[in-house]
Amino acid sequence: MQLVSVAALAENRAIGRDGEVPWPHIEADVRQYRERVAGSPVILGRRTFDSMLDDLPGSRQIVVSRSVDSVDVPTAVVADGVDSALERAEEIVADGDDSDDDTDSDDAVYVLGGGAIYELFQPHLDRMVLSHVTGSYDGDTFYPAWDRDEWTVAAETAYDRFTLREWVRSGDAA
Template structure:
């Protein structure tokens, strides 16, 4: 199973502030993101899930939470750790699962993701959530697509 982090990252590594995005909305990025994860399971933290509860992404949501919770939707499963999340994703009929954040989730899953799809947002922004540092020598950029307001990059782990 491919495990893929998906994030929008400013030049200074910021991915969020106050449970939201610090930059103005970028509709083209939102569209490509939603299209990418549609039909696939997603792994995300509880706060990130709560911010998307009205319109949850993906075909199934595996929510990492420090405490067990009762699922509010048929597509939601709560887990308490990385191994449990990966095992839950492996039981679903999909070859790819997306990791959607927040910052702690990206950091926890960085050692096990096989790909990263990063929307590079130009500029520096104040924020309280950052994408984790990663060893660029362990990754190779396979794709780069320039859009008007962002650049989309696909990185693959080097074996």
């Protein structure tokens, strides 16, 4: 299983303000993000899950929460922490019901936030696919800092208003 963080972040690592992104809408970023995670399981926090209920990302959702035991969505399960979320992700990948051909990797599981979830899963990541948005923005939620010596940019694509970078963890420190 490959654990991959997906996020859009400003130059100051801001990812959110009052539950929304702090910059004006970037359609190309939303499109590439949705296409990337469409056929794969995703891990996200309860508040992020609740904010996406009208248009859930991914084929299966693993909701990390200590305050709820279940959610009323057939494709979603609740995990009470990192270890149980990773176990659920391994089970889903092993079941093989999420092997669409349009994903980067047949065994990718995507971490989608929010800020505390990114922080909790950071030590476990194999890759990060980050949309680096041009400019700094006021925010109340930030993507965690990472040691750039532990990561290498494997791919980079420039778009209008953001650059998409795929970071790969160097060595076996995942």
